[in-house]
Amino acid sequence: MELESKIIMKGARKQKRAYHRLLKDMNIKCCDKPTQNLMICNAGLSTGLEQEMLQNIVSPILPNCELIMPPGRTYSFIKCNSETDAIELYNKIHGRVKLEGQTTPLYLTYTESVPNLNTNSDYVLPPGLKIIEDFISKEEEKLLLGIVDWTEKGPFSSDLKYRKVKHFGYEFQYHSNKVDPDVPIMPIPEECKFLQDLFKKHGCGEYEYDQLTVNHYLPGQGIPPHIDTHSPFEDTILSLSLGSSCVMNFKRGDKKIDVVLPPCSLLIMTGEARYAWTHGICSKNSDLVRTTNGLIKQTRDIRTSFTFRKVRRGPCPCNFVEYCDTKKDSISALTDDKAGAELEKSYVHKVYDEISDHFSETRNKGWPNVIKFLNSLNNGALIIDVGCGNGKYLQTNENIFKVGCDRSFKLTEICRQRNFEVLLSDCLYLPYKNNSVDAGISIAVIHHLSTRERRKQAISEMIRVLRPRGKCLIYVWAKEQNRNSAQSNYLKYNTSKKNEKEDDACTLQRTEQNLILPVHKNRTEFTHSDMLVPWKKKSGNNFLRYYHLFEEGELTELCSEIPLCCDWCVEQRLIRIDSSKVETNINPTGAIGKETINNVNIQQNVKMPPKCKFQEGEKVLCFHGPLIYEAKCLKSSITKEKQIKYFIHYAGWNKNWDEWVPESRVLKYNEANVQRQREVQRAHSNQQSAQKTKKGGTGSKTQGRRSDVGREKDTDSRASTPIANVDKSISRLNKSTGSIVTPSSSHDTTTEGPRKKRSRVEASGESEEYLTKVEVKIKIPEELKFVLIDESEVILKHHKLPVLPVKNTVDKILDDYVESKSVGKPETTRESVMEITKGIRDYFNITLGLQLLYKWERPQFIQMVNDNPDVLPSQMYGAFHLLRLFVRLGGMLSYTTLDERSIQLLLSHFHDFLQYLQKNHVELFNLQQDYTDPPPDYHRKYG
Numbered sequence: 001m002e003l004e005s006k007i008i009m010k011g012a013r014k015q016k017r018a019y020h021r022l023l024k025d026m027n028i029k030c031c032d033k034p035t036q037n038l039m040i041c042n043a044g045l046s047t048g049l050e051q052e053m054l055q056n057i058v059s060p061i062l063p064n065c066e067l068i069m070p071p072g073r074t075y076s077f078i079k080c081n082s083e084t085d086a087i088e089l090y091n092k093i094h095g096r097v098k099l100e101g102q103t104t105p106l107y108l109t110y111t112e113s114v115p116n117l118n119t120n121s122d123y124v125l126p127p128g129l130k131i132i133e134d135f136i137s138k139e140e141e142k143l144l145l146g147i148v149d150w151t152e153k154g155p156f157s158s159d160l161k162y163r164k165v166k167h168f169g170y171e172f173q174y175h176s177n178k179v180d181p182d183v184p185i186m187p188i189p190e191e192c193k194f195l196q197d198l199f200k201k202h203g204c205g206e207y208e209y210d211q212l213t214v215n216h217y218l219p220g221q222g223i224p225p226h227i228d229t230h231s232p233f234e235d236t237i238l239s240l241s242l243g244s245s246c247v248m249n250f251k252r253g254d255k256k257i258d259v260v261l262p263p264c265s266l267l268i269m270t271g272e273a274r275y276a277w278t279h280g281i282c283s284k285n286s287d288l289v290r291t292t293n294g295l296i297k298q299t300r301d302i303r304t305s306f307t308f309r310k311v312r313r314g315p316c317p318c319n320f321v322e323y324c325d326t327k328k329d330s331i332s333a334l335t336d337d338k339a340g341a342e343l344e345k346s347y348v349h350k351v352y353d354e355i356s357d358h359f360s361e362t363r364n365k366g367w368p369n370v371i372k373f374l375n376s377l378n379n380g381a382l383i384i385d386v387g388c389g390n391g392k393y394l395q396t397n398e399n400i401f402k403v404g405c406d407r408s409f410k411l412t413e414i415c416r417q418r419n420f421e422v423l424l425s426d427c428l429y430l431p432y433k434n435n436s437v438d439a440g441i442s443i444a445v446i447h448h449l450s451t452r453e454r455r456k457q458a459i460s461e462m463i464r465v466l467r468p469r470g471k472c473l474i475y476v477w478a479k480e481q482n483r484n485s486a487q488s489n490y491l492k493y494n495t496s497k498k499n500e501k502e503d504d505a506c507t508l509q510r511t512e513q514n515l516i517l518p519v520h521k522n523r524t525e526f527t528h529s530d531m532l533v534p535w536k537k538k539s540g541n542n543f544l545r546y547y548h549l550f551e552e553g554e555l556t557e558l559c560s561e562i563p564l565c566c567d568w569c570v571e572q573r574l575i576r577i578d579s580s581k582v583e584t585n586i587n588p589t590g591a592i593g594k595e596t597i598n599n600v601n602i603q604q605n606v607k608m609p610p611k612c613k614f615q616e617g618e619k620v621l622c623f624h625g626p627l628i629y630e631a632k633c634l635k636s637s638i639t640k641e642k643q644i645k646y647f648i649h650y651a652g653w654n655k656n657w658d659e660w661v662p663e664s665r666v667l668k669y670n671e672a673n674v675q676r677q678r679e680v681q682r683a684h685s686n687q688q689s690a691q692k693t694k695k696g697g698t699g700s701k702t703q704g705r706r707s708d709v710g711r712e713k714d715t716d717s718r719a720s721t722p723i724a725n726v727d728k729s730i731s732r733l734n735k736s737t738g739s740i741v742t743p744s745s746s747h748d749t750t751t752e753g754p755r756k757k758r759s760r761v762e763a764s765g766e767s768e769e770y771l772t773k774v775e776v777k778i779k780i781p782e783e784l785k786f787v788l789i790d791e792s793e794v795i796l797k798h799h800k801l802p803v804l805p806v807k808n809t810v811d812k813i814l815d816d817y818v819e820s821k822s823v824g825k826p827e828t829t830r831e832s833v834m835e836i837t838k839g840i841r842d843y844f845n846i847t848l849g850l851q852l853l854y855k856w857e858r859p860q861f862i863q864m865v866n867d868n869p870d871v872l873p874s875q876m877y878g879a880f881h882l883l884r885l886f887v888r889l890g891g892m893l894s895y896t897t898l899d900e901r902s903i904q905l906l907l908s909h910f911h912d913f914l915q916y917l918q919k920n921h922v923e924l925f926n927l928q929q930d931y932t933d934p935p936p937d938y939h940r941k942y943g
């Protein structure tokens with residue numbers, strides 16, 4: 001009795017809720033009195049109930065009921081043959097039967113009717129999907145089935161894991177999911193000609209289909225869920241089913257629809273169904289199919305499908321940006337500086353000139369953190385505001401000198417009217433001398449630069465003009481507007497009604513540069529990293545501004561790639577990024593700042609969410625051994641440890657050479673990198689010929705072995721001996737050439753290859769000095785080069801880590817050196833040696849985390865910094881790491897403004913110190929003592 005009343009109470013609540021839902025969804029009324037129709041209020045396809053499960057519950061009570069399970073719904077229906085049957089089911093199931101693993105029982109209610117889920121009804125099919133049953137006759141089916149002989153493997157046919165395929169017209173390439181539109185293959189067979197006429201008759205697209213893929217499925221085989229890539233094929237895709245029928249599963253988001261494909265039927269996918277729904281066939285032996293006699297289990301037989309597509313020869317015009325490869329490609333292809341500059345000209349510079357008055361009216365109040373920063377500067381400090389807009393920050397803190405610059409002439413005019421000191425200038429080329437300002441701010445500016453290189457250059461420019469110990473503050477817009485489950489004000493101030501249904505697809509705009517970019521809807525989440533953001537003028541005119549929305553950690557990563565402390569005595573120029581200061585700031589007009597740059601958190605680099613820089617099918621350049629080769633990225637994958645790797649095919653090489661490589665070995669295929677490829681090749685050839693001369697052309701063994709790595713334009717199938725793995729190749733090469741191994745010269749780091757010298761023409765009078773400066777070379781003693789080579793092997797090959805703190809720390813080595821130099825010498829000698837060692841120590845402490853570590857060592861370093869925040873690297877690391885500094889130091893000194901004499905003086909000290917290391921190398925460089933195996937989970941986490 002107690003159970004009875006519980007069922008009644010709970011059931012009544014469920015029934016009431018179901019009543020409203022059903023009426024709203026399907027215009028079906030629930031009934032208090034028994035009918036022959038039952039609704040299961042709390043179980044349906046979208047709650048995980050499967051037809052087979054329901055069948056197993058209902059059949060033992062009444063074998064002949066029809067089950068109706070509307071796709072994507074949380075409820076389902078049972079149609080009984082009579083009211084009496086329905087009452088029986090109701091009494092046995094309602095509130096009593098539980099599904100496996102569920103705590104709540106099923107609740108039922110009687111309904112006036114059940115939904116009509118006829119497969120051809122618009123309700124059940126995804127929008128844009130149509131099925132024409134009996135599209136061809138049985139004779140025609142037979143004729144088509146005879147076209148492909150699956151017993152032999154003809155051209156352009158392959159055995160895939162779960163089916164066989166054959167292509168006509170154009171080959172569908174499964175590694176890229178595209179076709180090459182310039183390479184036609186054998187045409188669609190003549191026997192299919194009648195189909196083209198039939199397609200026309202049925203209005204299946206206006207085009208003559210020119211690509212055919214025939215899929216051959218054995219029972220139990222299928223095709224994984226996919227959307228046919230947008231870029232290679234036009235809108236309408238047709239699939240003719242022959243042989244066995246099967247169920248094809250369609251899915252978009254949480255909407256799932258199963259569609260029966262009977263033999264001889266034609267499936268037509270257009271619009272949303274083609275562009276936004278995945279389709280696939282489960283690999284199973286049977287399907288549950290609803291017929292007029294209820295649900296039946298249909299065993300699968302061999303099924304063959306003819307999929308007809310039309311190769312696209314232009315951009316995809318669809319509105320389903322999130323599924324469209326052409327939209328994604330569009331901006332990611334923008335690595336070219338010139339194209340980037342053009343885009344900014346139209347969608348940043350021009351726009352700000354147009355909207356300057358209205359923009360200025362809305363920009364009055366500064367962001368509190370920027371004001372705090374400005375107020376924290378010393379009296380008399382000189383500060384630049386890069387991208388100063390209407391100069392709202394130029395009025396803060398009258399005790400400092402402020403100079404603004406902006407790329408918009410109109411905005412600089414506004415500043416001038418307000419009596420601010422401004423220059424019309426591009427943030428990529430600041431019109432200020434090196435080391436000339438005490439502080440800089442750049443608020444909401446750098447996100448208007450459209451390529452990574454340009455964004456990086458803008459930051460480099462800020463650093464260049466900053467004096468030693470100068471500070472700067474940079475804010476950019478963040479893509480992510482929800483942090484720690486809290487919405488930013490930017491989203492909160494959305495005035496549109498909460499329940500208003502957002503359009504699924506966002507609008508796209510083709511820019512004047514022929515790029516397709518998504519247009520952002522103000523006060524909503526940013527859906528893409530590169531977007532056009534509307535500005536509506538009071539007059540009603542709409543303008544679009546280009547924005548790059550920064551992902552979490554992106555700004556930090558960018559900064560970490562900039563040689564921030566290039567000058568010997570300017571160590572404090574290092575920008576620090578403090579994670580605790582990462583914040584989303586919003587000013588009253590809705591602009592968003594993301595990361596405050598004023599303090600290093602190298603951890604952020606490590607924690608960056610992985611994002612593939614390279615697309616599948618993309619032409620790239622890739623390091624193999626010491627050289628860079630043209631290659632193609634076939635696949636990408638993210639390891640458990642969140643490392644991205646790519647499966648690379650080297651152009652012109654046999655595919656046996658295809659290999660997985662880490663992202664650090666892959667470069668964008670662009671002019672700059674092709675140039676770099678040539679430079680690397682040239683340097684390598686020079687090195688080799690120098691080596692040859694040195695060795696007197698004796699044709700040493702190593703030389704012979706090396707020749708295979710040096711073949712840049714190798715077009716053979718690379719049958720000769722390769723260098724089997726990169727680590728080996730580095731050490732082998734370097735051993736034989738005597739060049740030095742450090743993290744930066746190996747493939748292990750993200751800063752691949754030689755760093756390019758600054759080529760910008762200085763705006764100040766220093767340009768000539770820069771241009772005439774020669775490269776500073778620090779000579780590493782021969783013995784010590786081998787020390788580094790051996791060390792690299794221990795780390796890269798044997799995956800050892802330094803034992804921290806090492807026995808002879810950098811501090812100790814430097815102190816001992818001072819002592820050794822001072823015995824019996826006047827105090828002044830001691831002082832000058834101490835000054836040098838202090839410089840080395842400081843420089844070591846700053847550069848270690850940024851430039852001197854192998855990737856493998858970085859997590860250990862971060863851990864060390866976290867565990868011992870007050871401990872300096874020079875108190876932990878030893879001679880090996882110190883030696884790595886000297887390998888990098890020469891290159892860094894080349895960028896200083898120190899005069900020739902000072903450099904010579906420094907060099908003489910360095911060389912003396914290196915001689916000291918060499919003399920004591922047996923004691924100082926002890927691999928066995930200073931390296932050990934990492935803790936077991938280190939491999940799992942970072943390997």
Ligand SMILES: O=C(O)CCC(=O)C(=O)O
Nearest residue numbers: 213215223228239305307
């Ligand atoms: O077998 C089918 O009907 C569909 C085949 C398909 O989706 C494809 O090849 O892309």
Ligand SMILES: [Fe+2]
Nearest residue numbers: 226227228279
């Ligand atoms: Fe498909």
